[in-house]
Amino acid sequence: MRYGTSVNAKEALIALNMLEHVGPVRLRQLLECFPDPPAILGASRDQLRRVPGIGEETAEALAGWEGRVDLAGELRRIRDYGCEILTGADEEYPPLLREIYDPPMVLYVQGRLTARDRNAVAVVGSRRTTPYGQETARRLAYQLAYVGVTVVSGGARGIDTAAHQGALTAKGRTVAVLGTGIDRVFPPENADLFRRVAAAGALVTQFPFHRVPDRQSFPIRNRIVAGMTLGTLVIEAGLNSGALITAGMAVDNGRQVFAVPGRIDSPQSKGCHDLIKRGAKLCESVEDVLSEFEYLFPASRQPASPAETRTLPAIELSEAESRVLACLGAEEADIDAVIQRSGLPASAVSVALFGLEMKRLVRQYPGKRYTRVA
DSSP states (O other), X not given: OOGGGGSOHHHHHHHHHTOTTOOHHHHHHHHTTSSSHHHHHTOOHHHHHTSTTOOHHHHHHHHTHHHHOXXXXXXXXXXXXXXXXXXXXXXXXXXXXXXXXXXXXXXXXXXXXXXXXXXXXXXXXXXXXXXXXXXXXHHHHHHHHHTTOEEEEOOOTTHHHHHHHHHHHTTOOEEEEOSSOTTOOSSGGGHHHHHHHHHHSEEEESSOTTOOOOTTHHHHHHHHHHHTSSEEEEESOOTTOHHHHHHHHHHHTTOEEEEEOOOTTOGXXXXXXXXXXXXXXXXXXXXXXXXXXXXXXXXXXXXOOHHHHTTSOOOOOOHHHHHHXXXXXXXXXXXXXXXXXXXXXXXXXXXXXXXXXXXXXXXEETTTEEEEOO
């Protein structure tokens, strides 16, 4: 008996996922000839060669898997890091992800995926974005999270980061799908953001420990973003943006695609405008997204109008939001004045003002001037 036959199904899938020549499609071919993943690892070269679609190179990699992957080391890293491994057999594995052509064999999860994440929307866009794009991403992600939608993105610079920030500001759930191993932080400046995402939702990847990002890893990541969500919302994307790949994968999976329009002379808007021309739903507000999924979100959970907001119960504020709100009145004040009055750092004031806008307690005017809503 080979060592491979002594591992359980989840451990076998972890090992298979670490082999370069084996992916979800080949795994499906193999499982048509072998009863379970451990049996694949225990098969001989001759048995593997006889599987349709499995060539000599893949058969060689599978037969010699023990010399190619450090399964014991990976299992130790999983245990020491404290992450969870999900396979298609686990209830927590995203059900929509099971439906795509090539669902990941395993998912490394830091944090937790829950039943609430079945109502998820991807918010993606360019890494090189504008203030308009970042503000729009934060605003729409905040509103989605506020009504109970899980915001899924890729954790990258630009729109992805703004989307996660918006969902976190709303105290909602957000999931970052990584193009690296779970132990890698890319981009490095998002280390604190990733910690907050894991606490409020989950970090997810299909890649083993120590995998660094490359050109192949991001399209692989994008299919998970599109595959585990009901629809994909694109905010600012050039014609060569990876966000368009995600949108294309959403279409391939039969999911809805939304696109936010931008300036006609902005290169960052070209991709979104092209999506709209090709049938994506134009998105001007969160209602454009929620209207496609009305069966999930009753009217009572829709974002409140300004008039309705004034009759809502007391809204919970962070300490920074309370300090900033106390600095505002009926007369317009620019952001520099708010910083001076509150004694808070500029970054903290910006985040607090955004949160207060979303809670409809503050109104912004041109020139980044603010007043308190009566």
